Amino acid sequence: MARATTTAATPGPVPELAARPHPRPWVRAAGLVAVVLLGAWLGLLVVGNVRVPVGPMNTTMTLRPSLTGGTKINVSPLGALELQSHHAPVRLDVNVDQLDPDRAQALVDHPERLSGLQQEVAHDVEQGTLDLAVRSCAAVVVGATALGLAVYRRPRPALGAGGLALTLLVTSGGTAYATWNPDSVLEPRFSGLLSSAPSLVGNARSIVTEFDVYQQELARLVTNVTKLYDVTSTLPAYQPDPSTIRVLHVSDIHLNPASWKIIGSLVRQYQVNVIVDSGDTMDHGTAAENGFLDPIEDLGAPYVWVRGNHDSLATQKYLQGLKNVTVLDDGKAKTVAGLRFAGIGDPQYTPDRDKKPGADASEELAGARLASALRDQTAAGTPADVAIAHEPSAAREVDGTVPLALAGHLHHEDMEVMKYGTRLRTEGSTGGSGLRAVEGKHPDPIQASILYFDRGTRRLQAWDQIELGGLGLTTAEVSRHLPKENQPGATPSPTPSPTAR
Structure with missing residues (x-):
């Protein structure tokens, strides 16, 4: 039997799978x-x-x-x-x-x-x-x-x-x-x-290179303060007694942390009854700066404060929450340590230090509001003893309505008796102008004052002007001053009348 055979077809060549080109x-x-x-x-x-x-x-x-x-x-x-x-x-x-x-x-x-x-x-x-x-x-x-x-x-x-x-x-x-x-x-x-x-704190190079020296000098100034009380023992003409009300006037601290040590030392040495701060405690008024204010609670005396042009409303609100702090802003008088203080906050908020149009007019308007409030309180039988404003131009508006007005802002001390009998005391910078002290050729001194009031009449009897040397200086000076009416043989001047103007 013939066998049938089959032959399988041979497949052709298979295409290459790797035909894709290599990159x-x-x-x-x-x-x-x-x-x-x-x-x-x-x-x-x-x-x-x-x-x-x-x-x-x-x-x-x-x-x-x-x-x-x-x-x-x-x-x-x-x-x-x-x-x-x-x-x-x-x-x-x-x-x-x-x-x-x-x-x-x-x-x-x-x-x-x-x-x-x-x-x-x-x-x-x-x-x-x-x-x-x-x-x-x-x-x-x-x-x-x-x-x-x-x-x-x-x-x-x-x-x-x-x-x-x-x-x-x-x-x-x-x-x-x-x-x-x-x-x-x-x-x-x-x-x-x-x-x-850069415009706020000055040239970075000068501050970085000089700030270490500046801080060292500020720390040494605290030591100098301990000598101040001994110096005052040689000052003649007025001797405060235990009943005297002692007021420490400070201003324009401008975020200088060394100021708190100096203030605390003065409070202890002079047995201060109340501290008055006439503003510019801060530098920019931001919330980040608020923690700087916390030492106020431990200074050892009540703290009376008005807002300066470098202090914001946020700064003011934070201070209102601290113990021992009295914030004055609406002209209404408040009694602290036996004295009635009335004040008003600065209407200008200028952390960029710009001179804005209408600034002088707004200061005078604020002072006029304060003067009006002072006259109302005098008519009600509760007159104020001391008026406080940051700008001297605002404080001048209270002339004739109160015996003493306190101000700051100028970074140097001044004292004058105005036309209608009110004495205007302008404080220097208790912070030595802050960081800007290292900018200028001449350092700014640290200044403060102790004001002595008679407890019975609540009138200013004398004041000690205190000045500490700034950058590169370690001096400490105290000078005592008496109003003319308190000098031996003088005739007391009449009390300013709210109707004099």
Whole structure:
């Protein structure tokens, strides 16, 4: 039987599956670089930051890709300042999250610690930078490796992406270290509300280089204050007795933390019954400054205050919440330590120190309102003993309605008896003009006064004018003054009449 056979057809050639063209090397390299950069950036964005306490502040430090490098310090909501600290493809971002109340209070309570603040901040920044470097290395490696694994789906190129990311970061860090410019802090660039900072605090270079000396001198001035009471024992003509009401008049502190130590020392040495502050306790009136006011509660005497042109309504509200503080604003008299004080807040709020149109007129209108309130209280049988306004131009409007008016604003002391018999006492700056004391060629002195009142008549009997030397000076002077009517053989002058005008 013949056997049938079948022959299978031989298949033709199979087309190549790998017919797709391989990408060129430069395309592969560009893709790898893109994966590395994107993965590293995502890693830094997710986990590449550290929270670091720097001095009295809590901050967050982060590295960010950048074409110009440098350091950016964000102080929300005031704005930011930028430093040309280094040239590298990474920028250091420092966000000031908040002011730690305990550490800030410690600086207020011990201003002498400001002299060591530079070393403390440098140490904090160094530790934070080391922590940030370690965390950033881990972040870029993990980010680049994870993205490389998602793109290439193979471990070898993914690990290559992570290694390349680490190499780029280390190289960038080395470049930043090699180009580090510590003097960049002397030439910052401000933005936002901080853009006015150079005009507010003066030349940054002069303040940075002289502030350490300035703080040391202020601390030494506190020691000089302890000698003041001995000096007054040699002053003739008027000897206050235990019944005398002693008023400490201060003004224009302008955020100088050393002022609280000086005021506290004067309160103890002169056995002060009440402190009168005629305004400009702050410098910009922002809520961030409010913690500066807390030591007022522990000065050892009641505190009577009126708003200055550098004090905001927010400042006033904060003070109203402190114990032992009496805020005067509507002209109504309040009795503190046996004296009736009436005052009005400054109508101008000018933290930028601009001279706005109508400023003089508004001051006079405020003074006129205060004078009207004083006349009403006199007619009601409850006259005020002392009127307080920040601007002397406002205080002049009360002439004839009260025996004594107190003011500040001018940063130098003055005393005059006005046309209708009211004595106007203008205080100097108890803060030595604040930070601006280091700007000028001649330092501004720290000034305050002790006013002595007879408890029975509630009239001014004498005053001690106190002056401490400013930057570079460690002098302390006290001079006693008596009104003409209190000098031996003088005839007392008549009480100012509210109807004299």
